Amino acid sequence: MKKVLFIDGCFRKEQSRTARLSRAFFSALKGYEAERIDLDALPISPLGRKEMEERNVLTAAEEYGHTMFDIAKQFAASDMVVIAAPFWDMGIPAKLKTYFEHVSVSGIAFDGETCEGKCRAERMIFLTTRGLEIEEGSEQEQATPYLKALCRFFGIGEFMSVSAFGLDVIPPEKCESRLRRAEEEAISLAKSLEANE
Numbered sequence: 758m759k760k761v762l763f764i765d766g767c768f769r770k771e772q773s774r775t776a777r778l779s780r781a782f783f784s785a786l787k788g789y790e791a792e793r794i795d796l797d798a799l800p801i802s803p804l805g806r807k808e809m810e811e812r813n814v815l816t817a818a819e820e821y822g823h824t825m826f827d828i829a830k831q832f833a834a835s836d837m838v839v840i841a842a843p844f845w846d847m848g849i850p851a852k853l854k855t856y857f858e859h860v861s862v863s864g865i866a867f868d869g870e871t872c873e874g875k876c877r878a879e880r881m882i883f884l885t886t887r888g889l890e891i892e893e894g895s896e897q898e899q900a901t902p903y904l905k906a907l908c909r910f911f912g913i914g915e916f917m918s919v920s921a922f923g924l925d926v927i928p929p930e931k932c933e934s935r936l937r938r939a940e941e942e943a944i945s946l947a948k949s950l951e952a953n954e
């Protein structure tokens with residue numbers, strides 16, 4: 758069965774509106790075995806000099822047995838990647854950025870010589886909600902361009918997203934209807950992806 762890696766960055770858990778989109782998506786996804794990463798609980802820190810140097814020594818020697826590479830190996834071996842995370846400070850939450858620092862390993866996520874992507878996933882799906890009236894394509898929306906660039910770098914062919922926005926500045930009824938519409942979009946997307954294995 759194909760494997761989907763679910764990177765769950767819905768830090769507000771039950772209160773999270775983004776989590777509603779991921780629940781809708783996974784309720785309709787068939788034919789995939791899901792592995793979930795709870796970003797909030799993941800014990801990772803941003804890379805500093807010491808960590809970089811330690812990692813560089815190992816990648817230069819092509820020694821990938823250390824547990825520091827587990828995150829990158831898991832990501833690179835997935836058939837699909839689904840990220841659910843709220844829009845923070847015009848982009849993605851820092852913990853998600855930190856996660857990608859741990860994924861982006863030469864020799865695992867990309868080829869150190871050619872810089873070609875080595876990840877197996879055919880697509881990345883990004884589920885998100887935004888507080889302000891910021892649409893995808895706006896220069897204020899820096900999460901999508903960043904994730905698209907990562908897909909290209911890692912060799913992931915397709916990027917798709919479902920979002921609801923304006924949720925902190927519109928009346929509650931409108932907020933609910935936007936969320937419902939996004940849930941329906943997430944369900945349609947999941948149904949369209951049914952794995953045939």
Ligand SMILES: Cc1cc2nc3c(=O)[nH]c(=O)nc-3n(C[C@H](O)[C@H](O)[C@H](O)COP(=O)(O)O)c2cc1C
Nearest residue numbers: 769773774775776843844845846847886887888889
């Ligand atoms: C730390 C933080 C930073 C945020 N930054 C932005 C922002 O830059 N732009 C925006 O539109 N909303 C911003 N918001 C609002 C969230 O995007 C919005 O409330 C979202 O729906 C939260 O998702 P959740 O319910 O899944 O936690 C921010 C919220 C928090 C807590």
